[in-house]
Amino acid sequence: MDKKVKDLLNEQIMKEFYSAYLYLDMANYYGDEGLEGFQNWFEIQAQEERDHAMLMRTYLMNNDESVTLLPIEAPAENYTSFDAPLKKTLEHEKTVTASIHTIFAAASAVQDYRAMEFLNWFVKEQAEEEKNASDLIKKFGLFGTDAKGLYQLDQELKARVYAAPSLTLD
Ligand code: FEO
Numbered sequence: 001m002d003k004k005v006k007d008l009l010n011e012q013i014m015k016e017f018y019s020a021y022l023y024l025d026m027a028n029y030y031g032d033e034g035l036e037g038f039q040n041w042f043e044i045q046a047q048e049e050r051d052h053a054m055l056m057r058t059y060l061m062n063n064d065e066s067v068t069l070l071p072i073e074a075p076a077e078n079y080t081s082f083d084a085p086l087k088k089t090l091e092h093e094k095t096v097t098a099s100i101h102t103i104f105a106a107a108s109a110v111q112d113y114r115a116m117e118f119l120n121w122f123v124k125e126q127a128e129e130e131k132n133a134s135d136l137i138k139k140f141g142l143f144g145t146d147a148k149g150l151y152q153l154d155q156e157l158k159a160r161v162y163a164a165p166s167l168t169l170d
Contacts, residue, residue, distance in 0.1 A: 001065055002106070005106050006065050012103060018073060026088075027040075029085060035082070037157035044160055045089075086140055093130045100122045
């Protein structure tokens with residue numbers, strides 16, 4: 001595999017684990033505030049990020065590349081409003097999208113069709129991740145500022161269940 005593509009994928013494993021950390025930190029914040037539905041939503045989000053990291057790890061291993069686990073930074077955010085983590089999520093997902101696009105471009109430059117095919121799943125996944133975050137911000141804007149609305153929204157988010165990624169690697 002091209003070294004640049006390999007290194008970018010290896011680094012992306014860390015970025016996905018960092019995303020899991022970031023969302024777990026948000027889940028902690030909502031848990032502290034008594035919003036169990038938001039907590040649940042972000043715990044599942046964190047699980048999905050771990051899945052992303054593991055898929056990239058498996059992809060590298062399946063292609064005979066060794067994986068180097070890089071340090072994961074601690075999330076530094078201090079949330080002071082219920083919608084702050086939601087806005088941070090959208091902002092963060094946009095940076096992840098840019099990062100995935102960079103790897104795709106590097107794979108494309110060396111005609112690594114296998115990596116492009118693999119990364120295509122993540123390109124689509126990122127569109128979904130951004131939409132989910134954006135939808136949540138809109139919903140919060142509509143209902144979250146009223147106590148009854150916030151309660152209902154929290155109940156709705158409590159119903160989210162984890163689903164394994166649609167992409168599987170042997
Ligand atoms: Fe793995 Fe939320 O991007």
